């Protein structure tokens with residue numbers, strides 16, 4: 001039994017030991033209080049490693065190509081961002097670099113940094129800080145929104161030219177799901193309890 | 200599971216923002232901070248300066264919303280002619296093309312959601328400031344909704360940058376980002392931070408005072 005306050009309405013709840021894959025909600029406002037996950041550590045690590053492989057494909061292979069008559073032009077995810085930098089739209093270039101490239105990567109490295117030591121039962125420095133950062137950047141990871149942007153851009157060009165998605169887009173699309181599976185496998189209450197008292 | 204309706208603050212307890220551990224809030228003298236015994240995060244009964252910060256960001260977002268909608272989002276030059284497009288003209292283009300689904304997606308994500316988000320945040324701020332005790336559950340739900348859907352407004356920025364990076368077809372066509380893109384991106388980022396600054400527990404605090 002332990003006590004917890006709802007983070008949305010501050011109501012105190014006494015939570016009995018939870019069975020696997022159970023959910024506790026606030027009785028007053030309905031906020032999600034706790035969610036216990038089955039086999040959280042193994043599943044998080046497995047999904048995260050698959051995510052990193054897809055990520056490597058997504059940034060190395062051709063992302064989108066544009067075809068207009070006989071002209072074909074290819075761009076990668078990173079070279080597209082580089083284009084934006086060279087055209088002096090630096091704030092937008094930074095925004096995309098963060099939300100679609102760097103933050104997803106940080107999320108995956110962060111998960112491995114916290115979960116691999118938990119799996120091996122060893123302690124590493126700064127695991128608490130890394131996990132805190134992981135929780136804070138979550139809303140700023142926007143790959144799924146970028147994917148919707150690609151679809152709209154394809155429709156928008158319409159008659160002028162056609163956009164041909166490359167192998168990297170497929171990897172990117174899969175990565176959205178895989179990263180999402182990794183994140184939902186995280187049992188944050190368990191992580192905090194195990195990190196307790198670390199340096 | 201028996202529940203009595205007690206708020207953590209009434210018992211002198213505080214919940215850590217980061218790890219949700221419940222601990223005792225020590226009496227603090229000025230310029231001192233309390234830290235969570237488990238994760239070391241700074242403890243606050245409520246998010247610091249929540250109302251002021253949220254107001255500041257919402258007002259800034261309101262101001263930026265105007266140029267974001269009036270100025271051109273993209274500048275297309277094709278075979279010697281140039282065409283500028285605002286967010287709304289993009290929506291109208293898709294309606295003319297007959298793809299009303301895409302028009303609806305862009306209209307919702309780029310015009311409706313940021314607008315609704317600003318209105319909802321102002322409404323929540325006013326409810327908290329006037330200590331409204333009506334419908335706290337619905338207000339909390341409204342807050343959760345703005346927090347969840349706000350980030351999807353970013354989609355139009357992505358469309359613009361994809362087009363700009365991709366369409367470099369020499370003399371045939373060229374697309375540049377217009378001045379509205381920066382303003383619009385700022386609106387989305389500021390409303391997202393505003394929602395993060397707002398503390399939904401303030402909605403329930405008024406209710407607590409009513410009981411005393």
Ligand SMILES: [Zn+2]
Pocket residue numbers: 006007008009010011026027028029030031
């Ligand atoms: Zn609650």
